[in-house]
Amino acid sequence: MKSLEELQKIKERALQRRKLAGEGARARIVVAMGTTGIAAGARDTMAAILKELEKRGIGDVVVTQTGSAGMSTYEPVVQVQVGDGELVTYGNVDANRAATLIEKHVLGGEVVAEWQVQ
Amino acid sequence: MTIFRDLSQHILDIAENGVKAGATLLHLTIEEDTAADTLRIVVQDNGSGMNAEALAKVEDPWYTTRTTRNVGLGIPFFKQAAEMCGGSFSITSEPGVGTTTEATFQHSHIDRPPLGDLAGTLLCMIVGFEGVDVLYQHRVDDQTFALDTREIRAILGDDIPFSDPDVLAFLNESLHNGLASLPGETS
Numbered sequence: 076m077k078s079l080e081e082l083q084k085i086k087e088r089a090l091q092r093r094k095l096a097g098e099g100a101r102a103r104i105v106v107a108m109g110t111t112g113i114a115a116g117a118r119d120t121m122a123a124i125l126k127e128l129e130k131r132g133i134g135d136v137v138v139t140q141t142g143s144a145g146m147s148t149y150e151p152v153v154q155v156q157v158g159d160g161e162l163v164t165y166g167n168v169d170a171n172r173a174a175t176l177i178e179k180h181v182l183g184g185e186v187v188a189e190w191q192v193q
Numbered sequence: 194m195t196i197f198r199d200l201s202q203h204i205l206d207i208a209e210n211g212v213k214a215g216a217t218l219l220h221l222t223i224e225e226d227t228a229a230d231t232l233r234i235v236v237q238d239n240g241s242g243m244n245a246e247a248l249a250k251v252e253d254p255w256y257t258t259r260t261t262r263n264v265g266l267g268i269p270f271f272k273q274a275a276e277m278c279g280g281s282f283s284i285t286s287e288p289g290v291g292t293t294t295e296a297t298f299q300h301s302h303i304d305r306p307p308l309g310d311l312a313g314t315l316l317c318m319i320v321g322f323e324g325v326d327v328l329y330q331h332r333v334d335d336q337t338f339a340l341d342t343r344e345i346r347a348i349l350g351d352d353i354p355f356s357d358p359d360v361l362a363f364l365n366e367s368l369h370n371g372l373a374s375l376p377g378e379t380s
Contacts, residue, residue: 082348085359090352092359108321110206110267114196118205121321122313129361138356140321142213 092134101135102181107152109143115150116169123170124153127177136181149192155180166192196270199309200298203274204236206267207294208318211238216291218326219318223308225300225333227377231280232298232305239291248286271296278302312368315340319364320355331375338371 106112106121121140128136146152149166155176156162163186165176172190179185197203208219216238224233243251251265252272271294272282279299286292298305311331318327319342326346330339342355345364353360 079344079348082345082363085357085363086349086353088359089349089357092357093352106321108205108209108317110196110209113202113206113209113267118202118310118313118317121317122310125316125320125356125361128356129358129365132358134357134359136356137354138320139323140209140317142209 089134092132096135099135100137101133102155102157103137104139104156104181105154106138106140107143107146107150107154108140111143111147112150112152115147117151119170120151120153120168120173123173124177127174131177131182133177133181146192152192157181157184160184161186164192165190196267197274197306199307200234200274200305201309201311201314203267203271203296203306204234204311205314205317207236207271208238208314208322210265210268211236211240211292212322212325214238214240214242214292216240216325218328219322220328221315221318221330223311223331225331225377227300227334230300232300232308233295234297235293235295237291237293242288242291243286244288248284251284268294274298274306278305312365312372315368316361316364320361331372333375333377336375338375340367340371 104124106117106124108117108121124138146166151168153165153168153173153176154162155165157180163180165187167190168176176187179187204221211219218239220237222235251268253269275282275296275298279302280297282296284292284294315327315329326342328341330337349360355364
């Protein structure tokens with residue numbers, strides 16, 4: 076493991092960033108990670124989301140995973156909620172779509188209607 | 194025949210079951226022994242566990258504790274993968290204590306799926322399961338790599354999530370360096 080001392084510095088930077096961002100999360104992202112989701116590539120979708128947050132230095136987005144979304148035909152399934160806005164469910168979210176969703180929906184506030192599933 | 198490409202997808206699936214059962218700690222052990230030609234994967238959780246009746250059913254592909262969700266669906270596939278590769282599979286569980294899933298493979302077996310993207314699986318486990326700690330211990334012969342999120346959490350405190358970009362970079366680098374430090378092909 077990288078040195079734990081390094082974490083102390085990371086903590087200070089992260090606290091600073093959170094102070095600048097203000098209270099609360101900008102957005103919440105949930106990845107459906109049930110058996111069928113994983114088989115459809117949900118892990119790689121999640122990894123792409125995290126990579127995008129890391130690359131863009133976004134610290135105020137909460138990313139979690141849940142079990143099966145109950146919509147196996149559309150997996151990987153990802154839900155995005157910006158602020159108190161509508162919870163939008165997206166289907167067939169591969170790594171490329173995941174990166175686009177961060178850019179368009181999370182950062183741009185624009186729902187990508189063509190990937191939305193009900 | 195399996196629905197997963199690699200063993201680390203199986204690991205994530207088993208971990209998911211543990212979290213569904215209310216686990217707060219997931220302990221993943223991987224042991225590769227080249228002399229004995231074995232690969233052993235153990236996923237231990239401190240979730241609610243199962244009684245003997247539920248345990249007996251869990252290796253059955255049609256069993257689930259809920260009618261609408263596929264909890265436990267992946268277990269028979271993991272068992273089948275191990276048994277097809279000259280290995281063995283077991284689940285032990287105790288109500289109120291937790292569940293331990295163990296799969297052993299012949300390391301060099303031609304049909305053994307690769308471990309695959311272990312770093313990706315661990316990142317999903319560490320970041321995606323809220324309030325769940327992960328202890329990961331991976332041994333290849335006499336070399337060991339370990340990562341314990343409780344140590345990381347103790348320094349970061351409760352205000353900084355693992356999805357913070359600097360923390361993600363730290364986790365990524367720790368995992369990739371740690372895996373690279375193990376001898377041979379950890380695949």
